[in-house]
Amino acid sequence: MKIKGVSLVVGLLLIATAAFAAHHVNGTWQLTVTLGDGQGGEATFKLEESAGGELSGSYSGALGDADVSGTVSGKNVEFGFDSQAGKVTYKGTVSGDMMEGSCSYGELGEGTFKGSKQ
Numbered sequence: 402m403k404i405k406g407v408s409l410v411v412g413l414l415l416i417a418t419a420a421f422a423a424h425h426v427n428g429t430w431q432l433t434v435t436l437g438d439g440q441g442g443e444a445t446f447k448l449e450e451s452a453g454g455e456l457s458g459s460y461s462g463a464l465g466d467a468d469v470s471g472t473v474s475g476k477n478v479e480f481g482f483d484s485q486a487g488k489v490t491y492k493g494t495v496s497g498d499m500m501e502g503s504c505s506y507g508e509l510g511e512g513t514f515k516g517s518k519q
Contacts, residue, residue, distance in 0.1 A: 426450045426473050426495055432516030434462075434504060441512060448480070456480050464489070464506075478502075
């Protein structure tokens with residue numbers, strides 16, 4: 402009987418962990434962007450992940466404010482928005498409360514980003 406009880410507890414913990422991990426991107430992220438020419442700045446994203454891995458939210462930064470859309474698959478994340486500089490895209494990975502990867506700011510160039518959940 403003890404083994405069944407332990408198995409049940411372990412199973413419930415695994416389900417709870419999977420449910421938490423499914424929405425690990427939800428929240429406000431402060432990301433530091435560095436473009437290839439040495440320019441960059443701070444970007445704030447408020448992201449919400451749906452059960453199907455779709456992302457929605459908002460961007461606030463040097464390019465103003467914009468609606469954001471994207472996807473999450475495991476630790477991989479991809480999102481972006483339209484701006485006066487063209488299409489802005491972010492592709493990276495999430496590990497706990499940290500996110501990093503590469504970005505494209507349309508005509509402003511390519512670069513990298515790194516930051517954390519607030």
